Amino acid sequence: MVFSVAFKEDKVIEESFEKFTKEFEEFYNIREAYSKPQIFILENRESVNQMLKRITPDWLVGWAERKNVYILEKSAFVKEINDEDYAKLIKHELNHCYFYMVSNYCDKPRWLFEGIAIYLSGQLDKRLKPDVYKNFLNYYDNSDDNVYKESGFAVEFLIKYYGKPKFLELIRGLKYIASKEKFVLLFKEVYGFDLKYDNFKV
C-alpha cells in the first residue's frame, strides 16, 4: 500500500498533545527522556481501511501502534463529533502509547488496556454505569465494541479504591505475563483478591 504523508501545522491538536503527554508522564511516573508519540491524521475511511488492511466499522476512528497514534480526520466522521470529544479520542489513543511504554508493549488484557484509556481520557459516561459487572472479563486478547462498556468503570474502581501505585505495579508486571491464567495470578499478587466480578464495586 502507498500512503502520502504530509506535515500539518495544527495548533489546537498540538496544544492538547502537550497537555495530555504531561498528564501521562505524571500518571505513569515517566521521569527519564523518551521519544514522544506522533499523531497521524487519516483523511478518510478508505485510508483507515487500507492501513488496517480490512473493511473497518464506523466506530473504529483511531488506534495506536507503539508510539504512533492514528486518527480519522474529524470531518470524515459519519456521526459528527465536537472538538471536545475529538480531543478525548486523541487522548485515549495517546494513552495507549504510554501504556505500551510502561508495559513493554503489552495490550492485554484488553479490558485493562482500554479501561485505563477510557478512564484517563475523560470518556467515562456516568449515565452508562452498569448495575453489575458481567462482561469486561471476557476481553483478554479479543476485542469488539462491547469492550468499552464496563472496562473504564472497572479500572476506575481499581484506581479509586486501591490507588495508583498498585495499578502501575500491575501494568509493569504485564511484561512478564504470557497468558490469561498468568494474569489472574499477577492480579491476585498485586491486589490480594481474586479477579472476579463480585470483587469489583460498581
Ligand SMILES: [Zn+2]
Ligand atoms: Zn482504545
